Amino acid sequence: MAETTGIAWTNATWNPVRGCERVSEGCKKCYAEVLAARHSYKGGWGEGLAKYVTRPDGTKEARWTGVLKPVEKMIDAPLRWKKPRRVFVNSMSDLFHDKIRDAYIDLVFAVMAIAKQHTFQILTKRPERMQTYMVGLARSYNRLEAAARDICYTLKYEDIPLVRWPIQNVWLGVSAEDQDTFDQRVELLGRTPAAMRFVSAEPFLGDIDIGNAFDDTDGEPTSKYGKLDWAIIGGESGSDYRPMDIEAARAFIQQVKLMGGAMFVKQDSGPRPGMRGRFTDAEWALKEYPA
Numbered sequence: 707m708a709e710t711t712g713i714a715w716t717n718a719t720w721n722p723v724r725g726c727e728r729v730s731e732g733c734k735k736c737y738a739e740v741l742a743a744r745h746s747y748k749g750g751w752g753e754g755l756a757k758y759v760t761r762p763d764g765t766k767e768a769r770w771t772g773v774l775k776p777v778e779k780m781i782d783a784p785l786r787w788k789k790p791r792r793v794f795v796n797s798m799s800d801l802f803h804d805k806i807r808d809a810y811i812d813l814v815f816a817v818m819a820i821a822k823q824h825t826f827q828i829l830t831k832r833p834e835r836m837q838t839y840m841v842g843l844a845r846s847y848n849r850l851e852a853a854a855r856d857i858c859y860t861l862k863y864e865d866i867p868l869v870r871w872p873i874q875n876v877w878l879g880v881s882a883e884d885q886d887t888f889d890q891r892v893e894l895l896g897r898t899p900a901a902m903r904f905v906s907a908e909p910f911l912g913d914i915d916i917g918n919a920f921d922d923t924d925g926e927p928t929s930k931y932g933k934l935d936w937a938i939i940g941g942e943s944g945s946d947y948r949p950m951d952i953e954a955a956r957a958f959i960q961q962v963k964l965m966g967g968a969m970f971v972k973q974d975s976g977p978r979p980g981m982r983g984r985f986t987d988a989e990w991a992l993k994e995y996p997a
C-alpha cells in the first residue's frame with residue numbers, strides 16, 4: 707500500500723485493513739470502494755473485497771462485498787518510517803467496522819503508541835464502536851502492552867507505563883455529511899477519550915449548524931461534548947457530483963473558527979478533486995492544523 711497520498715490534509719496513508727461497507731449517504735461515492743473494485747481481478751489486492759454491479763439503467767457501479775481483510779504485513783509499516791509525518795489510518799476501510807477484532811485494533815494502537823515520531827489521523831463513520839473501544843482501552847494499559855509485545859516491543863519501563871493517555875500522537879475524528887450525521891457522530895466523539903478531536907465534513911451535503919452540537923447560548927462558545935480541535939470541509943467530486951451549498955459551507959467555516967477550531971478547506975464540489983471553485987482567497991488559504 708502506498709505510503710504517499712494525494713489527500714491534501716495528510717502526508718501518508720497506512721492501511722492495516724482493507725474492505726468496508728457503506729453506512730450513510732456520505733459513502734455513496736466512496737473512492738476506496740471504486741479503487742478496490744478496480745483491483746478486484748484475480749490476484750488483485752481488491753479481489754473478494756469489492757465488485758461491479760449493474761444499475762437498473764445498465765451502467766456499472768462499484769460495491770463492497772462486505773468482506774474485510776486485515777493486512778498483517780502492513781501492521782508495523784509506520785515503525786520503519788523514520789521521517790515524522792501525518793498518517794491517515796485506514797484510508798481504504800474503517801478501523802472501527804464491527805468485523806475488525808478488538809485484538810487487531812489493539813495492535814494498530816500499539817504501533818501508533820510506539821511510532822511517536824508520527825501523528826496518526828483516524829477517521830470513522832462508526833463512532834459508537836470507536837467510543838466503546840477507546841473507553842475499554844483506557845481501562846487496560848495491559849492490553850496495549852500485550853499488543854506491543856506481540857510485535858516484540860514494550861510500552862513499559864520495568865512496571866511503569868511509558869505512554870501518556872490518551873495517546874498524544876493519535877487524533878480521532880468522525881466523518882459527517884449533514885446535520886443528522888454531524889449531531890449523532892460528534893456527540894459520540896465528544897464522549898470518546900482523545901488527545902485531539904476532529905470532524906471531516908466531506909462530502910458536505912447539507913447545511914451543518916455546529917450550534918446544534920455546541921452550546922453558545924451564554925455568549926462564550928462552549929462545547930457540550932468537548933472541544934472540536936479541527937474540521938475539514940470538502941465538496942463532492944466526480945462526474946455526477948452532488949453540489950455543495952457554498953453559503954452553508956461558509957457558515958460552517960465561520961462557526962468552526964468562532965469555536966476556536968483549526969480549519970482545513972479541501973475543495974469545492976466539482977468534476978475534479980482539489981478544485982478551489984467558489985471559495986474566496988481567504989477561505990482557500992485556510993489549510994490549518996490543530997496546535
Ligand code: SF4
Nearest residue numbers: 726727728733736799
Ligand atoms: S465508511 Fe468510509 S471506507 Fe467505508 S464505505 Fe463509507 S466512505 Fe467508504
